[in-house]
Amino acid sequence: MSAVSQAQQIPRLAHTGRVTQLRVALSEWTKLRSLRSTLWSLFAGVLLTILLPVLFAAITSSHWGSMSPHERADRHPLDIALAGVNVSQLAIAVLGVLVITGEYSTGMIRASFTAVPKRLPVLWAKTAVFAVVAFLLMLPPVLIAFFASQAILSRHHILQISFSHPGVARSVIGGAVYLMLVGIFALGIGAIVRNTAGAIATFAGIFFVIPPLMNILPSNWNHAISKYLPSEAGRQLFSLTHDANSFSPGAGALLFVGYCALTLAIAAILLVRRDT
Amino acid sequence: MATMIEAENLTKYYGEQRAVDDLSFTVQPGVVTGFLGPNGSGKSTTMRLILELDAPSSGDVTVNGKHYRDHTAPLHEVGALLEARSVHTGRSAYNHLLALAQTHGIGRRRVDELIDLVGLHDVARKRAGKFSLGMGQRLGIAAALLGDPSTIMLDEPVNGLDPEGILWVRHLLRGLAAEGRTVFVSSHLMSEMSLTADHLIVIGRGRKIADMSTDEFIRQASGGLVLVRTPQAAELEALLSGPDVTVTAAGPGLLEVRGLTAVQIGEAAAANQLVLHELTPQQASLEEAFMTLTRDDVEFKAAELEPEEAVL
Numbered sequence: 001m002s003a004v005s006q007a008q009q010i011p012r013l014a015h016t017g018r019v020t021q022l023r024v025a026l027s028e029w030t031k032l033r034s035l036r037s038t039l040w041s042l043f044a045g046v047l048l049t050i051l052l053p054v055l056f057a058a059i060t061s062s063h064w065g066s067m068s069p070h071e072r073a074d075r076h077p078l079d080i081a082l083a084g085v086n087v088s089q090l091a092i093a094v095l096g097v098l099v100i101t102g103e104y105s106t107g108m109i110r111a112s113f114t115a116v117p118k119r120l121p122v123l124w125a126k127t128a129v130f131a132v133v134a135f136l137l138m139l140p141p142v143l144i145a146f147f148a149s150q151a152i153l154s155r156h157h158i159l160q161i162s163f164s165h166p167g168v169a170r171s172v173i174g175g176a177v178y179l180m181l182v183g184i185f186a187l188g189i190g191a192i193v194r195n196t197a198g199a200i201a202t203f204a205g206i207f208f209v210i211p212p213l214m215n216i217l218p219s220n221w222n223h224a225i226s227k228y229l230p231s232e233a234g235r236q237l238f239s240l241t242h243d244a245n246s247f248s249p250g251a252g253a254l255l256f257v258g259y260c261a262l263t264l265a266i267a268a269i270l271l272v273r274r275d276t
Numbered sequence: 277m278a279t280m281i282e283a284e285n286l287t288k289y290y291g292e293q294r295a296v297d298d299l300s301f302t303v304q305p306g307v308v309t310g311f312l313g314p315n316g317s318g319k320s321t322t323m324r325l326i327l328e329l330d331a332p333s334s335g336d337v338t339v340n341g342k343h344y345r346d347h348t349a350p351l352h353e354v355g356a357l358l359e360a361r362s363v364h365t366g367r368s369a370y371n372h373l374l375a376l377a378q379t380h381g382i383g384r385r386r387v388d389e390l391i392d393l394v395g396l397h398d399v400a401r402k403r404a405g406k407f408s409l410g411m412g413q414r415l416g417i418a419a420a421l422l423g424d425p426s427t428i429m430l431d432e433p434v435n436g437l438d439p440e441g442i443l444w445v446r447h448l449l450r451g452l453a454a455e456g457r458t459v460f461v462s463s464h465l466m467s468e469m470s471l472t473a474d475h476l477i478v479i480g481r482g483r484k485i486a487d488m489s490t491d492e493f494i495r496q497a498s499g500g501l502v503l504v505r506t507p508q509a510a511e512l513e514a515l516l517s518g519p520d521v522t523v524t525a526a527g528p529g530l531l532e533v534r535g536l537t538a539v540q541i542g543e544a545a546a547a548n549q550l551v552l553h554e555l556t557p558q559q560a561s562l563e564e565a566f567m568t569l570t571r572d573d574v575e576f577k578a579a580e581l582e583p584e585e586a587v588l
Binding site: 010017026106111114 | 324328349352363364365368378419424451452455
């Protein structure tokens with residue numbers, strides 16, 4: 001009984017602070033770093049980004065002797081260096097979705113919105129924290145992947161390209177920027193759909209299903225439409241070469257940023273209006 | 277500024293379903309107010325409306341004079357435990373509380389204090405998904421107390437708690453009310469509420485059925501039947517008799533008292549140094565009366581022509 005009666009005394013809080021955007025961001029950082037599943041997925045993304053280019057560089061080097069000239073001409077060192085980006089974008093997208101849908105599926109969102117009933121600071125904080133983490137975490141791997149794959153290729157004196165070669169630095173760093181934007185886009189989709197499976201399916205539909213379908217269209221239609229797709233616009237960030245059917249890196253990036261902003265704007269409107 | 281919850285003609289539809297129906301009430305500070313109703317009667321919906329997790333279809337509700345969303349430090353105004361768990365299953369109890377605390381600039385020491393207070397010290401670093409229902413409730417209560425709120429709102433807090441835990445919650449709620457805070461607790465168990473709450477708001481099918489002190493509700497609902505066993509039956513009968521009280525002898529040394537609560541009878545006996553061997557409020561009939569009350573309301577709504585007396 002004594003333990004029970006002691007427990008009644010609630011310690012008073014010395015002073016109470018108001019909710020600020022910065023405090024909500026700190027809270028979201030705590031949420032992000034305290035989920036083991038998040039950390040493992042990010043780790044997997046980092047590992048894939050480094051290991052795939054190293055693997056492709058090694059395979060290309062060892063098979064170089066038996067490749068036809070046509071095959072050799074088809075290989076590009078930057079494609080090898082950034083091969084991991086295409087794979088880890090899925091890991092980043094799934095994480096971006098989970099940052100928000102994980103709260104809906106567990107009921108955590110009610111606690112979050114009780115603490116921050118204006119709601120929008122939660123969306124902005126989640127987006128900013130995840131974007132910064134995704135960029136800072138993916139930038140070293142793309143750089144490592146570039147220099148590691150170049151080191152392997154240069155030992156066989158093939159497919160060498162310098163980091164100072166025009167467009168190379170932009171493409172490599174652009175790979176990390178692209179991954180960050182993919183994460184933001186996916187987070188927005190997650191906030192709109194609110195359901196993990198539905199949001200991942202929506203993202204996969206936009207990024208992996210619609211683009212190949214474009215090839216069925218008459219090629220002049222395909223060329224006219226395809227470059228406006230989010231995945232194609234974003235890809236210009238880490239593509240070295242650009243032709244008449246694709247945007248420049250700057251224009252592509254701008255369009256992709258526009259898609260991210262649009263997704264977040266829709267998410268923001270729905271977030272404030274819908275019941276939780 | 278008054279610390280209270282004020283609902284005015286609160287109504288909530290989910291599609292065609294009317295979950296809360298023209299509900300008006302005030303929850304006062306300094307007492308424990310029980311929010312009583314059968315499952316599905318709209319208690320949780322009302323609490324979500326108070327926190328503005330859901331928007332009302334019509335009507336209005338304020339906490340401490342403002343809409344919940346307009347408070348600059350909401351966790352300092354209202355601490356809430358919601359019925360469905362509101363915790364990410366993959367996060368530890370400590371990090372869950374820390375993340376909530378950080379939105380208000382509340383420090384780690386406060387988080388540690390509350391973890392100790394609710395008795396989760398040994399499992400604070402374990403994933404909340406592994407918690408039992410009772411541990412989950414304790415974590416929810418810790419979250420509710422984080423901001424040292426003037427209003428505490430708990431949805432079915434004793435669900436899943438063991439007897440010691442139930443007793444702990446009861447003491448906690450009474451202590452919080454004694455400090456002058458507004459305490460609003462929902463339950464579908466009349467017996468639990470009769471032990472905890474000073475005031476009751478009873479709803480059925482989203483409509484208010486009763487809004488009165490617990491003593492008065494018990495007197496009305498159960499006919500106030502209390503069994504008293506005493507070797508001094510005659511003296512006690514003479515002592516208790518009054519205009520609104522009926523005392524009948526149910527056997528040798530056994531009285532049935534209507535119109536007084538067990539507390540009142542016990543205190544009257546003690547003040548007059550009468551020996552009591554048994555003092556039993558008829559709790560079974562209390563639960564029954566509560567069910568009859570809420571069922572009547574449902575029937576009353578279904579057949580609008582029934583006379584009003586059917587309600588109570």
